[in-house]
Amino acid sequence: MSLVYQAAALFLIVNVGLGLIRVLRGPSRHDRLLTVQLFGTTGAAILVIFSLELQDEAYLDIALIFALLAGIIGVTFTRYAQRIQSGKLGMLDEEDSHEHH
Numbered sequence: 001m002s003l004v005y006q007a008a009a010l011f012l013i014v015n016v017g018l019g020l021i022r023v024l025r026g027p028s029r030h031d032r033l034l035t036v037q038l039f040g041t042t043g044a045a046i047l048v049i050f051s052l053e054l055q056d057e058a059y060l061d062i063a064l065i066f067a068l069l070a071g072i073i074g075v076t077f078t079r080y081a082q083r084i085q086s087g088k089l090g091m092l093d094e095e096d097s098h099e100h101h
Contacts, residue, residue: 009049012046012049019038033077033081036074040066043070044064
């Protein structure tokens, strides 16, 4: 692995390590949401580095899936947090029940 790729991979791994500390320490759900986003984008970036180094495009496909999943998880977490704040956790309100039919 070239020195540039090694340095980038090391930086990203340290970034994930610091993110794990943030998940454990909190203090809020918003910190955890940002950390989930960080994991998704950092994981995608690491896979892009692997793809470049190994010259295998399959890693790019996996990186794209990681990035898309991070976005979906972010939206899901935001909706969940909104339901907690509004006191509607576990209940569908009228607007949501019409969306499912």
